[in-house]
Amino acid sequence: MPESLGEWLAHLEQLHPSTIELGLARVATVKERLQFRPDFPILTVAGTNGKGSTCAMLEAILGAAGYRVGCYTSPHLLRYNERVRVAGYEVDDAALCRAFAAVEAARGDVSLTYFEFGTLAAMWLFVQQQVEVAILEVGLGGRLDAVNVFDADCSVVTSVDIDHTDYLGDDRESIGREKAGIFRATRPAICADHNPPHSLLQHAEGIGAELKLINRDFGAESQEGQWLFWSQAGWRMTLPYPSLRGAYQLDNASACLAALEALKEKLPVTPENIRRGLLEASVPGRFQVLPGKPALILDVAHNPHAARALASNLHQMWCGGRTIAVFAMLSDKDVAGVIAALREEVDLWLIAGIVHARGASAVELQARLSDVGIQAIQAFPDIAAAYHHACQIAGEDDRIAVFGSFHTVAEVMQSARNRKPD
Structure with missing residues (x-):
């Protein structure tokens, strides 16, 4: 046993x-x-x-x-x-x-x-x-x-x-x-x-x-x-x-x-x-805003209903710069519906595949984004790499929004453990 x-x-x-x-x-x-x-x-x-x-x-x-x-x-x-x-x-x-x-x-x-x-x-x-x-x-x-x-x-x-x-x-x-x-x-x-x-x-x-x-x-x-x-x-x-x-x-x-x-x-x-x-009450990964600059927002939104709620929250939250998405999803989810809900709120999409039997590949995500005319896309070998790049390019007034799956948020949580608050 x-x-x-x-x-x-x-x-x-x-x-x-x-x-x-x-x-x-x-x-x-x-x-x-x-x-x-x-x-x-x-x-x-x-x-x-x-x-x-x-x-x-x-x-x-x-x-x-x-x-x-x-x-x-x-x-x-x-x-x-x-x-x-x-x-x-x-x-x-x-x-x-x-x-x-x-x-x-x-x-x-x-x-x-x-x-x-x-x-x-x-x-x-x-x-x-x-x-x-x-x-x-x-x-x-x-x-x-x-x-x-x-x-x-x-x-x-x-x-x-x-x-x-x-x-x-x-x-x-x-x-x-x-x-x-x-x-x-x-x-x-x-x-x-x-x-x-x-x-x-x-x-x-x-x-x-x-x-x-x-x-x-x-x-x-x-x-x-x-x-x-x-x-x-x-x-x-x-x-x-x-x-x-x-x-x-x-x-x-x-x-x-x-x-x-x-x-x-x-x-x-x-x-x-x-x-x-x-x-x-607290729930990690539900429009969770981590202290520090740039702002880091973690949300496990993985269907259009949740993505619309995330888009509304992002719209209402002041941001003086760009919204940089770290985005990865499972392939059996409504990827197109999530993208449609958030496309107006995101300036740059940093995408990666999820290491999971049901994970959508970066190639698949890029195709879905390109299908609807989104051009500001960069692909990475994994979620951690996408997040680290977001940290490197984000200015103090920008914000990084991590969403698409529990797997996506969990990966970034691990990577963000050493993040310094203001």
């Missing part, structure tokens, strides 16, 4: 013939063999974009209220430990190894994907470490995602847009149906999408979920230096803007508060807990 965390992760990667295989039967079988019954409330969060930010705000608010919170998110940027947090801290290697060993012993001859194995291990850890509430981020879709083997006390869908079309369908109705699969009968279901697909509404009604929609049942109003959360159920409070940057974070914050209001009997929180949590 593997001993170190690195050995375990290598074992997980080769266990199953495919990295993704949607379906709950295998996970449910191993869950039953593990014989754990979570006795704490569970919040499950799905959505094309905004899942990580929503989980972070829920975790911070509930942590500020004194709850022992378990939070499971994916993917990670630098360390697997980022995925599993208890009481505000990443769990250590030894705890993860114990959890993996428990799942390995229980699974017998059942094959699990990397994500399925990790999901069961995280929940096993939450039970062992006696958390008082668990926040689970869906990996892909919702209905057939491993996280959905656990019944949520409250489900949140942050947004519905086009991504993972090979698995979820290529239109919002198909994707909305998959995400609505995390809803449960008679339990609160929160949707922060401003134009929810009919399929999501239909599924919620069909199973009798307590659906709450943004702009109908709850919402946010921007004010000078603060914002107002309102809810038809009764909550109304003036709050500081979240520490997470971007106007769309008010939608995510509103969804958090609607979920917490729905669970106020099980998990009471105070306005002060909410204020503190909104100010303390």
